[in-house]
Amino acid sequence: MLITQQPMFRHFWYPVMPTHLLDAGHPKAFRLLGEDIVLWKVGEGRYASMEDRCCHRTAKLSMGWLENDRIVCGYHGWAYDCTGQCVSMPQSPEAQKIPYKVKSHLTEVRYGYVWVCLEPDPINTIPVLEEDGAPGFRLIHEFYEPCRATGLRLMENFFDFSHTGFVHKGTFGNMVDAKPRKTEIEETEHGLVLRGDVPVLNADEHIQRVVRDSGLESVRHMVSQWYMPFMRKSQINYPNGLIHSLVTSATPIDDERSMLCQWIYRNDTEAEVSAADCIEMDRRITNEDILILEGLDPDVPLAPAHAEEAHMYTDRPGLAMRRRLLKMMEARGEKEVRTPRNLARFGIRVETASA
Ligand code: FES
Ligand SMILES: [Fe+2]
Incomplete structure (x- = not known):
């Protein structure tokens, strides 16, 4: 069995990172089932994760920074909220509704870890x-x-x-x-x-x-x-x-x-x-x-x-x-x-x- 080749495993919850690694307020990268994801702290006890790939030119979002609860891409400064929605493009400050989105993942906190499920319909629950x-x-x-x-x-x-x-x-x-x-x-x-x-x-x-x-x-x-x-x-x-x-x-x-x-x-x-x-x-x-x-x-x-x-x-x-x-x-x-x-x-x- 090759784990990344079996889509079933994307439907389970996994602990991916201790919360204390995110508490300093910097986004962090993780590779889960061969997929690069970025994690960050959104607020007290709240964390988010999504694809580590900006939808503009694929830059690693984990190389960006946080502004309040948003993650900012380090390449051209596009900002995303925790649902993956692009909410700001500095090059088009007048844009109201931006039609770009990055895939976000289900995220929970338990036992001192941030847990992630890559798909929206988990098979299991966190033990x-x-x-x-x-x-x-x-x-x-x-x-x-x-x-x-x-x-x-x-x-x-x-x-x-x-x-x-x-x-x-x-x-x-x-x-x-x-x-x-x-x-x-x-x-x-x-x-x-x-x-x-x-x-x-x-x-x-x-x-x-x-x-x-x-x-x-x-x-x-x-x-x-x-x-x-x-x-x-x-x-x-x-x-x-x-x-x-x-x-x-x-x-x-x-x-x-x-x-x-x-x-x-x-x-x-x-x-x-x-x-x-x-x-x-x-x-x-x-x-x-x-x-x-x-x-x-x-x-x-x-x-x-x-x-x-x-x-x-x-x-x-x-x-x-x-x-x-x-x-x-x-x-x-x-x-x-x-x-x-x-x-x-x-x-x-x-x-x-x-x-
Ligand atoms: S690659 Fe992210 S804003 Fe351009
Ligand atoms: Fe042993």
Whole structure:
């Protein structure tokens, strides 16, 4: 699947930029699903986004500036309001109704991010995160950074409990006890939920401190939510009652890259474990994942007929994601688009799937 070639993905909400990056009052550029967009702050708690392309001579509007709630093109000074309507042309100051418009996008603010949907009819709603604002929970923003891994590869990784012993052997992975425990998958309206236990090894002093558990071998209970198409919340429940909920959106930049937007909720206090310590732990763990994921083929086959990858028991959540996305695409009359290189392979590889 090539994400930018599947129009369906344009109909989902994505968090694209932390609001604080726009609060200084300068427009900012982002590439969402291969499309260049500009974002800016319109007023208190209000943000706007539209095509980053002036309808006069295609200048990047993100190179312009703001005048009150309008964005001004840096090339000839045309000004646009937040609906994309051109409302002022300095070269024709007498013009009353200007017949030019740039495409604007649906824009919302949630969880400290500006969210954008490129089309006017979103398929999903912005996920409701029960920890947000709940008594006893704090929010810590962790990462906002691009990576060369696609959304579905990241989602599959987050729901694959069998990689931890290997990829995370330098942090908490237990390679000796790699046999996965039983997991339960439940399909939901927004995606799926996976419940299961993961054996871990708390051998690292820093991790022991952050998870407040000095026991060497331990088991975490995970409740992981997949929010279609590229967002997850992994609620990690430690035996001591600590909850560390990781929220990650792999916001699609293009066919190969995602913007990793990650924040966490924890039911403890800064005095118990500092935010900096939590971020450092998740930084080390995330780096381990990204190192592997950046080497994977970005073109994930959705259709089972493209049996280019072998599977095992713990791949079931990822396979459920593939099935679900394909079904949604087909219901919209869309066909899966593959890279020519992988299409050429189709029919050549021998299926080894056993899951
Ligand atoms: S290109 Fe934007 S005003 Fe001319
Ligand atoms: Fe991982």
